[in-house]
Amino acid sequence: MVNVGRVGIWSFGLRNDDPNAAGEIREAAAELERLGYDAIWLGANPGVDHAVPVLEATSRVVVATSILNIWEYDAAEVAARHTAVSAAHPGRFLLGLGASHAGLVEGYRRPYSAMVAYLDGLDAEGVPRSERVLAALGPRMLALSRDRAAGAHPYLVTPEHTAQAREILGPDRVLAPEIKVVLDTDPERARATARQHLGMYMTLPNYTNNLLRLGFTEDDFAEGGSDRLIDAAVAWGDVEAVRRQIAAHRDAGADHAVLQVLSADPSGLPRTEWRELAAGLGLDRRGS
Template sequence: MHTPHPTAPKPAAGRFGIFSHELRSEDPTLQDQLRDAAAELEELGFGALWLGGNSSVRHAAHLAGSTEHILLATGILNIWYEDAGTVARQRAELERAHPDRFLLGLGASHAQLAQNYQRPYSTMVEYLDALDTAPVPVPAERRILAALGPKMLRLARDRAAGAHPYLVTPEYIEQARHVLGDGPFLAPEVTVVLESEPARAREIARGFLGYYLQLPNYAVNLQRLGFTDDDLTGGGSDRLVDALAVWGTDDAIRTRLTEFHTAGADHLALQIIAKEAHEALPRAQWRHLADIVGLTAKSTPAHT
């Protein structure tokens, strides 16, 4: 069993990254745009690109050549769809070509979305065992788990660099940090709506959240945090939407993001929910977000 070395440094991801389903698109007409967008996000100063939507090593490899130092992470690779041996081999190839650029985010997904879904915790343990015993193993400090419940969080603490939870609140982050301890990397996805008008902001957020609130893994976690069945219906109550989606003026958004860091997050994987559904890549909003969190005023770190 490969556990992280107690003095292993946390992934070099900075305080903010971008989480995007769009960046892992396989649409052939978008590939040049994806590479250009990845290069711009690096130039803006974001420390990591989290590729959402059942992403794989090859999606990260596709963006590695157009960037120099930004961390590329899967958010997440679905363990039901990708063989561990193949993943370890692909990861070794990417590591040889672009050393220290990739973080393997792993998740057990949901019963509604994965065929042959059963025993997710035990299956994750077996998957990590397979990564440990591959011809070129995936080091524990170069992988991260999409953990929500206490049991998976402890596994993330013991067998990975840390946890990459999705659809959580600062209160959850405080609890997760308590389970993980100080050492592991805690990098939640955080949903952001760049809209200050309350009704419009919540409308945009509900259009995004409604789907996820129907998935039991998320619903159960939110109920553990004190939300009720009423909060989870109709795309979410105002209380739930305001807890899960960061929106408001630039100052309000900055303040809300600070709450996640204060609660114990090392890094925030920021997911923009675009106001216009037809936007392939919300690049103008990514630029605005970089300005909000103070990245654009800083120089891009040199590749070392």
């Protein structure tokens, strides 16, 4: 099984096809490893090959796709690239898979059945279940994460969801929730930053249905999210606020906290905030 450790960073900016960004991506990835982070999760629908520059720039950190869209990448090709990348970097690549959303994929249909078929394809090509996780929110996909993968990587969730996910996954599967972070102690400004990010997700039924199951209402989705929703799903404030949110998820059953720093430029690399978090969380002092 790929050991993702305790704390990772989630980033849109580290998955970038622009050749002009290659140098900064490698530099930033190497710094994240030096800072003590255990894993780097690549956003923006990465393919397996997007992990290669980050793996080559580092020597210890695990690199995961978050989340590879099963509608856009052929299972056999993904399996072949997984085999090659894992051979080159043993124990350091984790394949994160997701079924995306109806409004974003042409021909979208029956996501659970599509994921089962995709996993069948990976099995046929020899991709170990211990080297993949699923972007799971609802009970059926969480159960699939338990039965057909190493665990789950839920996105846009609260500690209450983490507790429910752990109950379904059982004690032996990886549970790595994404945790949104705004390092700003001004409530109005911090929530505004969160709303700028959350607005798109409030239009996607996969997320809103999951939040409804957690006790939120349609009113909580208006204008980028209510204060109640933002305060539950986003760790805003100082590093101590982030520490409390991580602790809440861990107390609920999370193994690994995946921190996504929200800023004005979602595609940028918030390296100052990554340094502040690493220092405040003591990552460089724990021998990670």
